[in-house]
Amino acid sequence: LLRFKRLTTRLTVWIVLVSVVPLALASAIIYFQRASYIRAEALSRLQAIRDMKVRELEQWLDEREGDLNTLSRNHEVRRLEEVLSGKVSAEQRQATLKQTRALLRRYARYYKAFRELYIVSGTDLKVLVASNRQREGTDAALPDFARKVLGASEPMFSPVFYDPELKMPAMKVAAPIRCWQHNGRHRLGVVVARIDLQNTLYPVIQEREGMGKTGETLLVNKDVVAINALRFNRNAALRLKIHARPAVHAAKGRTGVIETGDYRDVRVLAAYTHIPRTGWGFVAKQDLSELHAPIDTMIWQMAVVILITMLLVSLVAAVLARNISRPVTHVAGVSRAIADGKLESRAEVAGEDEVAELGQSLNAMADSLARLISVRRATAAVTLAATEATTVEQFAQRVLAVLIETTQADVGAVYV
Numbered sequence: 001l002l003r004f005k006r007l008t009t010r011l012t013v014w015i016v017l018v019s020v021v022p023l024a025l026a027s028a029i030i031y032f033q034r035a036s037y038i039r040a041e042a043l044s045r046l047q048a049i050r051d052m053k054v055r056e057l058e059q060w061l062d063e064r065e066g067d068l069n070t071l072s073r074n075h076e077v078r079r080l081e082e083v084l085s086g087k088v089s090a091e092q093r094q095a096t097l098k099q100t101r102a103l104l105r106r107y108a109r110y111y112k113a114f115r116e117l118y119i120v121s122g123t124d125l126k127v128l129v130a131s132n133r134q135r136e137g138t139d140a141a142l143p144d145f146a147r148k149v150l151g152a153s154e155p156m157f158s159p160v161f162y163d164p165e166l167k168m169p170a171m172k173v174a175a176p177i178r179c180w181q182h183n184g185r186h187r188l189g190v191v192v193a194r195i196d197l198q199n200t201l202y203p204v205i206q207e208r209e210g211m212g213k214t215g216e217t218l219l220v221n222k223d224v225v226a227i228n229a230l231r232f233n234r235n236a237a238l239r240l241k242i243h244a245r246p247a248v249h250a251a252k253g254r255t256g257v258i259e260t261g262d263y264r265d266v267r268v269l270a271a272y273t274h275i276p277r278t279g280w281g282f283v284a285k286q287d288l289s290e291l292h293a294p295i296d297t298m299i300w301q302m303a304v305v306i307l308i309t310m311l312l313v314s315l316v317a318a319v320l321a322r323n324i325s326r327p328v329t330h331v332a333g334v335s336r337a338i339a340d341g342k343l344e345s346r347a348e349v350a351g352e353d354e355v356a357e358l359g360q361s362l363n364a365m366a367d368s369l370a371r372l373i374s375v376r377r378a379t380a381a382v383t384l385a386a387t388e389a390t391t392v393e394q395f396a397q398r399v400l401a402v403l404i405e406t407t408q409a410d411v412g413a414v415y416v
Contacts, residue, residue, distance in 0.1 A: 011321035012314065019313040020306065027302045035295045042269060042291045043257060049210060050271040050284040053217050056204050061277055064195065065155040067111055068175040072155075072191045076103050077119065080128065081179055081188050084121060097129045104131040107193075113200040114193040115166065119177070120146045122189040142172060149174040149190045157278050160197070160227045162238050169227065169237045171195050202228050214268075214287035218242075222279045224251045232264055246270035250281025259288065331359050338366050378406040392416060 071077060076099050082088045083096050104117040108131045118130030125143050127135050145158045155175040163170035173193050179186035195201070205217050205228050216231040224247050226236040233240060242248075244262045250272035262268045262285055270285035330347060337345035346366060347359035381402045389395035396414035404412045 008318070008321045011324060012317045015317035015320065016310060016313050019317075020310050023309055024306055027306060031295075031298060031302060034298060038294050039291070042286070043271075045210065046215075046269060046271045046284055046286060047257060049215075049217070050273060050282065053205070053284060054273055054275065054282055057201075057275060057280075057282070058277075060201060060204055061157065064113060064157075064173045064193070065175070067107075067114070068155045068173050068191060068193060071103075071107055071117070071193075072175040072177050074103065076100055077177060077191065078188075080119065080177070083128070084123070084188055100129045101131065101133065104129065107131070111193075113195055115170070115196045116194040118192055120174075120190045120192060122150055122177075122187050128189065145172065146174060146190050146192065149176055149192075150187045152176060159221060159279075160238065163194070166196075166198075169197055171197060197228075206231075211284075211286055212290050214290045215285065217282070217284045218247070220247045220251050220281045220283070222251055224248055224281070227280065230263070244270075244283075246272040246283045246285065247281055250274050250283055251279075252281075327356075327359070331362055334359075334362060334366075338362075338369070344370075374406070378402065381406065 076096075079096055080100060083093050088096070100119065104119070108114050108117050116130070116132055116135075118127045118132070118135055120126065121128045125139065125146050127138050130136050142158055142161075145156070149156050153176070155173055158172040158174070160169050160171045162168070171194075173195060174190045176190055177188045179188050205219060208215055208217070208231070211217075214231075218230055219227040220242055221227055224242050225238060226233075226240045226242055228237055230236040230240070240263065242263045245260045246258055246262075249256065249258075251274070253274040253276070255273040257269070257271045259267065259269050262270065267288040268285040269288055269291055270283055272281065272283045274281055327350075334345050334347045346363050349356050349359040349363070382399055385398035385402050386395060389398055396416075400412045400414050403409070
């Protein structure tokens with residue numbers, strides 16, 4: 001237990017403790033509850049952003065597939081079967097290619113996501129017709145990709161690559177062109193579109209509403225190399241290999257949430273997942289320092305409240321303790337004076353509380369003690385006067401003088 005020599009100090013300390021300790025406990029409980037809520041809210045928000053962005057990416061991919069499917073099934077594109085079979089004249093061939101070229105150019109103008117479209121022959125994997133005529137007759141870019149699409153039943157996306165013509169990352173989407181005469185079982189070729197990522201995909205990824213000043217979303221390929229520019233590294237696309245755990249997990253096909261370091265070695269909360277269609281890993285993350293900022297602010301606010309409360313309570317407690325201890329100290333001082341022989345000392349009594357009752361008892365005790373001492377002193381004086389007398393006259397004079405002085409009488413007499 002706390003021990004103090006002065007009552008004022010003891011009262012002050014205990015009043016402060018009784019007032020501040022419950023406040024501190026309540027503040028701690030509120031802090032942990034609110035901190036838990038803030039963390040849960042941040043986690044839920046980040047997961048929601050991840051899922052929303054993935055849905056937007058899936059929708060974006062669906063749109064590109066749908067566009068290519070529509071083009072691959074177009075009547076004018078399928079007429080290329082006659083050209084590829086060699087059953088038409090040179091004039092008819094040129095006319096068919098001209099119509100198909102015009103169709104590809106219309107698609108390139110209408111579909112802003114496509115920078116260029118061309119059709120690759122299924123026999124030699126050379127460009128048969130293209131929206132950019134200069135590409136016709138050349139080898140198809142990414143021939144392995146075109147060959148893989150020939151054996152597929154649905155459109156496919158190429159890996160993201162650096163396009164020297166665009167001087168930026170690009171990707172291709174391709175769909176097989178089926179043969180009418182063989183009920184679609186035979187593939188005549190592949191229609192390929194080069195996608196403008198800068199103006200179509202990247203805005204979807206890099207829109208950061210609700211992610212504060214440090215949040216960002218990013219895509220990585222199967223080699224965990226960034227596909228898009230990052231908030232803190234504008235030149236990261238196809239240049240930065242990321243070793244952070246969320247990106248690695250996402251590239252390997254996992255989904256989850258984790259607190260860890262990011263590519264800057266900064267602690268973040270990250271929600272990640274995998275997009276099987278393209279083999280991409282997707283990560284939505286935000287710095288823990290920003291997520292914990294409301295918690296840190298709350299700590300400072302609570303600390304200020306507790307400090308101000310302690311100061312106010314200490315001031316009030318000091319005043320109350322002084323008012324309580326002052327009469328007690330006064331009574332104690334009177335007691336010491338009486339003990340030192342100052343029997344005329346009396347306590348000043350005010351009010352009707354316990355301290356006032358103590359003062360009254362002390363005064364009554366002092367009165368009783370004074371009377372008792374007075375009687376004893378008188379008895380001793382009478383005894384001394386009686387024993388010193390040698391005659392009746394001396395006895396009467398001396399004893400009578402002591403009695404008159406003791407009783408404060410005006411007249412006294414001794415009868416024999």
